[in-house]
Amino acid sequence: MAPPAKPITSPVSDAWYPTLALLMLSIGLVVTASFFIYEATSSKRNRCLAKELITGGVASVFLGFGSLFLLLSAGVYV
């Protein structure tokens, strides 16, 4: 006989979902804003590719996780 299966749980407990969503989204939005401002107000010569890539990457990671937790906390189990 097969061993009894353990129920599937999330690595992050559901009580944390709203808090994590808020935290990650706000950090993500702040980093997005800084990226956007950097892009819009610096001239072509002053730009630094490394800074652009890092800011964009960090922003997208935080926004991605934030929207995932937002959807989970709202009941859309993606």
Place this chain on the structure above:
Amino acid sequence: MATMPASASDLLKSFKLKTKQQELLIRVSILCLVYILAFITRLFSVLRYESMIHEFDPYFNYRTTLYLTENGFYDFWNWFDYESWYPLGRIVGGTLYPGLMVTAVLIYRILRFLRFAVHIREVCVLTAPFFASNTTLVAYFFGKEIWDSGAGLVAAILIAVCPGYISRSVAGSYDNEGVAIFALLFTFYVFVKAVNTGSLAWSLASAFGYFYMVSAWGGYVFIINLIPLYVLVLLITGRYSMRLYVAYNCMYILGMLLAMQIRFVGFQHVQSGEHMAAMGVFFLMQVFYFLDWVKHMLSDTKLFQAFLRITVTSAVAVGGIALGLGMVSGYISPWTGRFYSLLDPTYAKDHIPIIASVSEHQPTAWSSFMFDFHILLFLFPAGLYFCFKRLSDATIFIVMYGLTSMYFAGVMVRLILVATPAVCLISAIAVSATVKNLTVLLRSKNKVVQTGSTKGSGGSKSSSKALLDQSQPFQKNGAIALLFGAFYLLSRYATHCTWVTSEAYSSPSIVLAARGAHGNRVIFDDYREAYFWLRQNTPQDAKVMSWWDYGYQITAMGNRAVIVDNNTWNNTHIATVGRAMSSYEDEAIEIIRSLDVDYVLVVFGGVTGYSSDDINKFLWMVRIGGGVFPVIKEPDYLVNGEYRVDKGAAPKMLNCLMYKLCYYRFGEMMTEYGKPPGYDRARGVEIGNKDVKLEHLEEAFTTSNWIVRIYRVKPPNNRW
């Protein structure tokens, strides 16, 4: 360790933003918040009831959108619907504006492509709020074009919550206006941009914007008349320029060609009297260009003056003769009733009762203006003043748009919607300019004026570091007080708008709500109950006769053929139904049998006190029926000019089909404590004829609150 504080302060300095960056951040975050606000303020009814389509017209749009998703564009464009207007049928592909449906299906396909498994109904319900958010963005850019970016921001905020726009674009109101106002504002913005810059690219964009507007709403006639009027005003005020020439020519020709692709519009741009103004101005522009070129070639001014006089008179004469010939020969059709009644409001009441019977087409009361605009009502003249002080091509346009749209809003309630963007933009100019002047005063430095003080006060508008006029000592305090007053007014506006949206404009009309005896909320879902009964309990080919208000809903939800519906394109057919409803049962059954009707549906509000039922609409049935069939006379149903249903009512009223169908079995019903049985709560009287017997119809279904009643037509007797 001395380097540590230095690097910490350097770190902090790198986080501190420069002014330009701060300004950009504030602008973008305000626009994002306004975008979200415009969307969520329209969601009241979705949160309170459910995600469903409201009202009557949106159900037709929903049905056609469903057809489009299932059958593709070609079948949709060539669709002949035999289920409505039985037995005539309706050429749906040629009599609708496809913009809304195509837009919804496009959004649906994009979402499906991204693997969001949405249902088309959800997309339809949320299309209007989505486009309202986009309208706020367009309003921002338009405000920036007319005045400056501050005015743009205020315009975006004002239009996001303005009740005049919200009334037709709540979630669930899946109607043409939701998309059309976006298209209208977008076309206007792009055209003004084209006139300002003279670039061919912007003119092309305005032609395509016009095409989108034509595909979305019949109100495109407003654009095709306002823009030529605007060009004419520019020509008269001496602002003719190459930019105007390029912009108008490109927009008119391309826009006209594109508009002819819509079957419903067809050749109207060259054949209809309503579109002739645009053509006339087009030829006038060519004359202007020609004169300009001749002036450039000729060096003699006297000769040029003579030439000018001859050319202008001959051009006007030729234009007048051509127009006259066109109208006399019938090639150019006169103004249609719907638009003619805007110029002459009494026309519809005397000649076309169907147009007069729609409550949205009535002239506007002052309370509607206050309800829909609030503080924008007095900010509008203030904004006009500011526009006149800084006249340019763009401000002339917004002034004209505001004045013409306000006139039309006064003539017809429904057109408050068209006036809303203009009112919001002009009010935004007033707010922005006032706040700017006041804050400039607050930030100015105290400087002693050496020479005469007359020059000093004039500087407050131009420079940012202004000089305070020393003769008025409390200027700063006055400015602070006025600023507080302005912010208080704006906050009251926001509160009013949200209250109006929540209380007045978020009802789905198909689901009614009321307060019960203990203050709990009671929901009446009778309409959908009746339509689903029809769908599940009648044969597939059953035909339903009802008043035209409910036609779209019956076809969309009940899925049965109807005799007349909200399209109201055939007045005689509607008059036939009206005649059937207002005749005695024996005469009515002949008409009913000739139309092949199986079920008759009436709406009755006597038990619940619902006042938009068929008995209250009955006089319009009589008028419309009597307009085509003189055998129906309105005075027969009135007593001393009064419309009554109690004991003192006219005998014809007490025995007509509508009365019998509504009050069948109602005579024994106790509706209110302490009142006799058969007390009609909507009219507030006890009915006159309680003993109703039906000979040729039998009751098939009555909903739980007696709001919708369905009767089956009995087959003729086998014997005498």
